[in-house]
Amino acid sequence: MRRVPVCLALGLALAGCANLLPYSLVEGDESRQVIELIGYAQRVAALQPEEQRRELNTSTQIFSKDPGIYGRVRLALLLALPGTAFNDDARAVSLLEPPAGAGGAPLPAGPMQQFAGLLYAQIGERLREQRRTAQLKDQLDALRNIERQIIDREQGRTK
Numbered sequence: 001m002r003r004v005p006v007c008l009a010l011g012l013a014l015a016g017c018a019n020l021l022p023y024s025l026v027e028g029d030e031s032r033q034v035i036e037l038i039g040y041a042q043r044v045a046a047l048q049p050e051e052q053r054r055e056l057n058t059s060t061q062i063f064s065k066d067p068g069i070y071g072r073v074r075l076a077l078l079l080a081l082p083g084t085a086f087n088d089d090a091r092a093v094s095l096l097e098p099p100a101g102a103g104g105a106p107l108p109a110g111p112m113q114q115f116a117g118l119l120y121a122q123i124g125e126r127l128r129e130q131r132r133t134a135q136l137k138d139q140l141d142a143l144r145n146i147e148r149q150i151i152d153r154e155q156g157r158t159k
Contacts, residue, residue, distance in 0.1 A: 030110050030111040030112040031111040033070055033111075033112060034111050034112060034115045037070075037073060037074055037077055037115070040074070040077075041077045041078070041081065044078060044081065045081055045083070045084075049084070049085055052078075052081075052084055052085075052086070053085070053086065055078060056075075056078050056079075056086050059071070059074050059075045059078050060075060062074065062075070063075045063095075069112050069113070069116065070112065072095045072096065072098070072116070073095075073096070073112060073115060073116050073119065075092075075095055076091075076092040076093075076095040076096045076116075076119060076123075077092075077119065079091050079092040079095070080092040080119065080123050080126075089123050089126055089127050089130075090127065092119075092123050093120060093123050093124055093127060096116050096119055096120040096123070097120065
């Protein structure tokens with residue numbers, strides 16, 4: 001008689017835990033993938049330009065076959081590598097918007113989404129700094145033009 005309630009309680013407990021098990025396995029798998037992506041980016045950064053281009057082509061093909069979060073983050077990570085001939089921060093940010101949850105409803109905060117969010121924020125900040133630098137350069141050029149005009153006017157008066 002005591003076995004039935006104990007078995008029932010044990011069965012309910014196991015049924016409740018069944019939903020947790022796949023999530024923790026997926027989270028562990030995503031954590032491993034994030035670590036692999038970081039190592040991959042470091043390896044690609046050390047390659048020669050021709051080899052880097054091949055890796056970009058491979059990542060583009062992976063993304064086109066499966067546009068899931070892994071392929072998106074892998075391609076965005078390569079596009080955001082500084083010092084490469086194919087650096088394209090704007091495209092990297094656009095690839096990271098869906099996984100980072102930037103476009104609307106927040107996504108579950110798994111390791112890959114967290115990494116995508118971090119990349120999205122970092123690359124977005126770099127783009128803002130680049131725009132600000134360009135804006136300051138334009139202002140400096142405008143001031144130099146004004147200075148030249150003033151100098152030209154003053155030289156014209158002294159003649």
